[in-house]
Amino acid sequence: MVGNGLAGVPRRIAVCLGLFACMTAQAASAAVCSGHGDVLGTSRTLVVDPREHRRIGTMQYAETLPLADGEVVLTFDDGPLPGYSDRILEILASQCVKATFFMVGSQARANPEGVRKVRDGGHTVATHSQNHPAGMHLLPIDRVRREIDEGIASVSAALGDGISPAPFFRVPGLRRAEGIEQYAASKGAQVWSADFLADDWRHVSSARVYELAMRRLEAKGKGILLLHDIQARTVAALPKILQAMKARGYRIVHVVPATAELAATPTEPSQWRLHPPPENAAILRWPKIPSFVFAGNGTLPGPWLSDSYWNDEWLTPSDRGNRRTGAASLPRQAPWPRQVPLPLPSAANLHPVPGRSIFEFRDRPRLSARAVTLLPSRRAALMVSARHGAAQAPAEASASRRKLAGKSRIGGASAPGER
Ligand SMILES: [Zn+2]
Numbered sequence: 001m002v003g004n005g006l007a008g009v010p011r012r013i014a015v016c017l018g019l020f021a022c023m024t025a026q027a028a029s030a031a032v033c034s035g036h037g038d039v040l041g042t043s044r045t046l047v048v049d050p051r052e053h054r055r056i057g058t059m060q061y062a063e064t065l066p067l068a069d070g071e072v073v074l075t076f077d078d079g080p081l082p083g084y085s086d087r088i089l090e091i092l093a094s095q096c097v098k099a100t101f102f103m104v105g106s107q108a109r110a111n112p113e114g115v116r117k118v119r120d121g122g123h124t125v126a127t128h129s130q131n132h133p134a135g136m137h138l139l140p141i142d143r144v145r146r147e148i149d150e151g152i153a154s155v156s157a158a159l160g161d162g163i164s165p166a167p168f169f170r171v172p173g174l175r176r177a178e179g180i181e182q183y184a185a186s187k188g189a190q191v192w193s194a195d196f197l198a199d200d201w202r203h204v205s206s207a208r209v210y211e212l213a214m215r216r217l218e219a220k221g222k223g224i225l226l227l228h229d230i231q232a233r234t235v236a237a238l239p240k241i242l243q244a245m246k247a248r249g250y251r252i253v254h255v256v257p258a259t260a261e262l263a264a265t266p267t268e269p270s271q272w273r274l275h276p277p278p279e280n281a282a283i284l285r286w287p288k289i290p291s292f293v294f295a296g297n298g299t300l301p302g303p304w305l306s307d308s309y310w311n312d313e314w315l316t317p318s319d320r321g322n323r324r325t326g327a328a329s330l331p332r333q334a335p336w337p338r339q340v341p342l343p344l345p346s347a348a349n350l351h352p353v354p355g356r357s358i359f360e361f362r363d364r365p366r367l368s369a370r371a372v373t374l375l376p377s378r379r380a381a382l383m384v385s386a387r388h389g390a391a392q393a394p395a396e397a398s399a400s401r402r403k404l405a406g407k408s409r410i411g412g413a414s415a416p417g418e419r
Helices: 009-017 020-035 084-094 105-110 112-120 141-159 178-186 206-220 232-247 279-285 317-321 376-387 394-407
Strands: 042-048 071-077 100-103 124-127 190-192 223-228 251-257
Touching: 071 084, 084 112, 084 232, 100 105, 100 112, 105 112, 105 141, 112 124, 112 141, 124 141, 124 251, 141 178, 178 190, 206 223, 206 232, 223 232
Parallel strands: 042 251, 071 100, 071 223, 071 251, 100 124
Antiparallel strands: none
């Protein structure tokens, strides 16, 4: 069951105490972290009750984690993957930073030791479906349930000792749908979106990942950063990101779920809203997505988060210049639907004007444009005449063809060089 969570920090420690390797790793980490004041470190642990706040992350929801200005929560998706995830863990350990890992069940099955390494590093282990379907919002509800259930089961099996992952769930690709969220809630899980991204799943350089992570953090001033522990560019960018966070005064917060033994950190409801909006202005912050009732075929409706969604374009210069000022960071308009400027015609993209012969009927008697608009009886009479070679005067037919060809030009424009 997901509800009793890995979160139990005391329970995790108890499990670790039974494992020599775990003790060794934690002791080494503690020595490094207590002996060096120049690392980023983890400033505090935030204990959250998933049942009180079902959906978090301002990229998609009204609420996010109750962070103070300058506080950052690091999250890593899609692992564990041997090599990459190990390097990520080493980098985090070198800075004494704790994060949350949203693991894919099939990855956990293939690399259960990787799951335990994350746990033994003191990080929060959460789930991200079994197979990471590209369009989870489009799947029938029974498949959605299976993805969530099997993802939890696979990570639980890797953890062993009856330990479940934290009741935190992130939808693959952030392609949310009411049905996914409702089922996750029924499992006691909290759905995590994010507050900002670094595009590290794209074919960009590690320098670009660093640049985006820091620029977007500066714009928001705090929040949940979504990264991936299966990408070489993330491994390459992470040390610099952590160093920059340290240099600029940001603080890392480690999030764990509340349990019977571990009470949630006291918070006010307003702290869960990054930018408390007036009730009637919610649409200005984010397009409201209607709650659908499941159709008979069980298909889940959901928004398609296109690539344009991830862009910074909705941040105005004023947003960027007013970091950490609450409402100043609001998008000035909904990210979609947006007006897409169409390219102006140019010599390169203008289609050539079709030849006049295209508009001639080769296998039938030739008809003028005027004949087409005539009454059927008159048109029939003309066609009969045409069969006998007397449809119309040659001059009239020629003029009609010119008229047709002229109207066929795209947008009435002339072909390059025709004027
Ligand atoms: Zn993912």
